[in-house]
């Protein structure tokens with residue numbers, strides 16, 4: 001007996017005679033995928049854990065208020081008595097928590113089945129819904145939420161047999177495909193030669209057999225941030241006996257109505273295999289905290305408080321690192337190890353998260369509040385350039401990677417994982433892919449053989465484009481000029497000043513100079529200062545390329561604590577001239593420069609301008625030297 005399926009196009013369901021899944025019976029069965037319901041109502045689509053539990057599913061994330069029904073119109077080809085199975089779980093059962101927050105009903109043509117779903121099983125399972133009489137071939141099926149506390153439904157099976165569908169992960173995917181009439185291997189429509197894993201978890205790489213690693217324990221965790229507000233009338237919030245058992249002292253008060261990034265857990269849990277469990281633990285923490293605010297020792301102060309948002313999509317920070325030809329580590333970053341292929345500047349500190357001790361004692365198995373510890377030895381102005389070799393797999397020839405799954409250690413991930421840095425990785429990978437296409441080569445060859453070509457692409461302004469890798473590059477007129485190695489100047493741009501400008505960052509300093517940017521009018525990125533008689537010196541050098549007369553100017557920012565008599569020596573060959581500058585007074589030229597005099601130089605002469613602190617009479621300030629042709 002063969003039955004024809006007549007269903008609306010968007011609803012993935014299958015009606016067939018299954019001999020593979022439902023035992024060995026040859027019975028009529030209908031599989032409804034919850035995510036394919038025509039109307040999701042108030043239910044949300046959760047796609048985060050497909051690889052772990054096998055499917056997207058619908059979740060009733062109503063912040064404690066039951067959400068509107070999800071509905072599907074279903075056409076049966078036979079009326080009669082059907083056994084119903086619903087794939088769901090009691091999402092707090094794994095912790096043996098009190099109560100079942102995720103309860104929902106299945107309505108068939110508006111009538112609920114006797115069974116309440118979301119009430120059995122710590123793992124995803126086919127909850128037995130008993131039988132239903134299908135009297136008409138065309139019926140409406142609805143998921144009816146009873147709590148608003150994250151009940152979830154993956155799929156529903158109507159069968160004229162009695163055996164439940166398979167639960168085992170070994171059989172379930174094949175059974176599902178069979179029921180839905182899908183091929184075992186999906187057809188790849190693209191003829192792609194190159195791939196980029198930007199999945200965060202390194203999913204593509206792990207499926208392709210790429211080498212990867214994952215920090216065993218003490219990883220950074222997953223966050224589910226949340227928000228609340230206050231109205232002008234008292235509102236109830238249901239008690240949550242199944243949530244974490246929290247009082248007000250057990251969590252940081254959500255100031256500004258915001259549960260921030262540090263609502264984070266899963267440090268020692270399986271970041272991929274148990275990602276749903278980590279997310280659910282976070283939900284239990286948030287609901288437990290809000291329960292304390294509404295129903296426990298915080299109740300008096302939060303009568304009108306209500307939840308406005310809880311992210312049901314977790315924000316994972318750390319899982320697989322796919323291994324490339326180089327694995328960047330903390331030492332590389334803090335010692336500023338130079339790489340010819342350094343290309344994506346990371347300017348965030350090495351920011352690693354740990355459980356915050358104060359809140360960790362009550363739930364030592366999985367603390368839910370974190371603290372960030374920053375190693376600030378990273379150059380946050382210029383950034384640390386991450387090598388290109390971290391962006392392609394060392395053993396999958398045609399795979400790039402970008403984002404947090406790149407080839408770095410746990411510590412190095414602490415800085416590279418931020419959004420703009422990850423975004424730049426995408427740009428670099430895109431440029432490298434164009435080199436691969438033009439030379440029909442793998443990503444590794446871009447480094448090994450075509451780096452000079454790649455480097456030229458990296459030097460182009462961001463607006464440069466070409467429609468195909470073989471086209472020549474168009475550089476629009478309004479492209480921004482390239483930033484220097486320190487990024488765009490934060491002070492006066494030396495490129496806009498006359499003559500030659502030598503900034504303090506190009507000078508040789510001896511002793512202890514402190515960088516500052518607090519006084520406006522400085523040249524380039526900063527100025528430096530040192531106390532009087534501290535033996536500190538700073539030397540600016542310039543080599544003349546022809547015989548000429550030059551005026552030499554010094555840039556500094558005046559202040560009452562400055563030296564009245566700062567010694568400056570101008571040395572040309574063996575000739576020397578000492579000038580004293582009163583830095584308490586404003587610099588005469590544009591409040592920034594003073595003239596140190598005019599000097600005759602010959603081609604090849606090196607001029608040294610040495611600023612010292614000896615008997616300066618106050619703090620010595622040094623910013624830049626300007627050399628101008630003199631009449």
Ligand SMILES: Cc1cc2nc3c(=O)[nH]c(=O)nc-3n(C[C@H](O)[C@H](O)[C@H](O)COP(=O)(O)OP(=O)(O)OC[C@H]3O[C@@H](n4cnc5c(N)ncnc54)[C@H](O)[C@@H]3O)c2cc1C
Nearest residue numbers: 198199200203223261315316403404405417418419420422
């Ligand atoms: C709570 C929190 C706060 C943060 N705050 C900041 C901040 O203030 N500033 C900052 O710069 N950074 C911040 N970060 C860090 C930063 O947001 C992340 O590290 C960064 O977004 C990682 O980018 P990614 O592209 O590698 O991964 P993701 O942003 O996770 O993107 C991966 C994408 O791939 C998709 N995907 C996964 N698998 C598949 C698949 N099989 N098929 C198709 N698609 C798939 C996912 O759905 C996802 O959209 C924060 C992170 C968290 C968790």
